[in-house]
Amino acid sequence: MTTTGTGLKRRAIGGLVRQFGHPRGVAGRMAGWVMAHRRSNRERNGWVVSLLDVRPADRVLEIGFGPGLAIAGLADRVTRGRVYGIDRSAVMVRQASRRNRAAIRAGRVELIQSTVDDLPRFGEPLDAILAVNSVGFWADPVARLHELRRLLRPGGRIALASQPRCPGATRDTTARAALELHDLLTRAGFTRTRVETLGLDPPVACVLATYEPD
Ligand SMILES: C[S@@+](CC[C@H](N)C(=O)[O-])C[C@H]1O[C@@H](n2cnc3c(N)ncnc32)[C@H](O)[C@@H]1O
Numbered sequence: 001m002t003t004t005g006t007g008l009k010r011r012a013i014g015g016l017v018r019q020f021g022h023p024r025g026v027a028g029r030m031a032g033w034v035m036a037h038r039r040s041n042r043e044r045n046g047w048v049v050s051l052l053d054v055r056p057a058d059r060v061l062e063i064g065f066g067p068g069l070a071i072a073g074l075a076d077r078v079t080r081g082r083v084y085g086i087d088r089s090a091v092m093v094r095q096a097s098r099r100n101r102a103a104i105r106a107g108r109v110e111l112i113q114s115t116v117d118d119l120p121r122f123g124e125p126l127d128a129i130l131a132v133n134s135v136g137f138w139a140d141p142v143a144r145l146h147e148l149r150r151l152l153r154p155g156g157r158i159a160l161a162s163q164p165r166c167p168g169a170t171r172d173t174t175a176r177a178a179l180e181l182h183d184l185l186t187r188a189g190f191t192r193t194r195v196e197t198l199g200l201d202p203p204v205a206c207v208l209a210t211y212e213p214d
């Protein structure tokens with residue numbers, strides 16, 4: 001490929017990554033459609049929800065819900081509690097709200113357009129928090145995870161998942177992502193950390209941890 005061709009390809013990939021990090025406009029709607037329909041995305045989100053092992057009365061928060069696949073999985077399980085979601089993208093709030101319309105109407109799901117840098121209030125402490133392929137877009141993840149830890153009840157759980165989407169990603173890329181997430185959670189004061197892996201191509205890593213006050 002010529003230098004110009006390489007530059008164009010790089011710019012196109014950069015533009016695409018930006019859309020998945022903050023979907024906007026028509027391209028953002030297309031990115032949301034891809035995330036909602038790609039088989040690996042669906043498997044990834046369902047798997048993370050199953051690992052969190054939420055109970056019917058739990059209060060759960062997802063950061064960066066995108067088109068709302070995990071929110072839908074959580075809403076099926078949380079029948080007496082409440083599922084909250086925040087995402088900075090207005091386009092994703094619209095798509096996820098459509099996907100979860102019935103649960104929102106029933107008062108079991110609340111989706112808010114907000115960035116993780118400026119968390120809304122959720123009232124009572126939460127039982128669980130998750131973020132799937134989102135932490136990589138946060139500006140100061142350790143500071144944000146400190147704040148999220150304070151929203152949890154003692155013994156509350158967090159799950160951070162990553163399926164690297166950079167070109168050429170392999171199981172080594174996933175293993176490095178797991179180490180990074182593990183390190184972020186430890187620095188933010190979470191304990192009882194464990195790593196699970198789902199064998200997709202590339203694999204998905206999910207790092208689970210607990211908030212245990214001293
Ligand atoms: C790659 S998408 C993943 C969406 C979904 N979790 C999934 O796996 O299908 C990342 C999502 O995180 C959201 N996001 C990124 N940075 C964010 C931030 N700082 N605060 C809130 N949402 C954020 C984006 O708007 C986007 O919807």
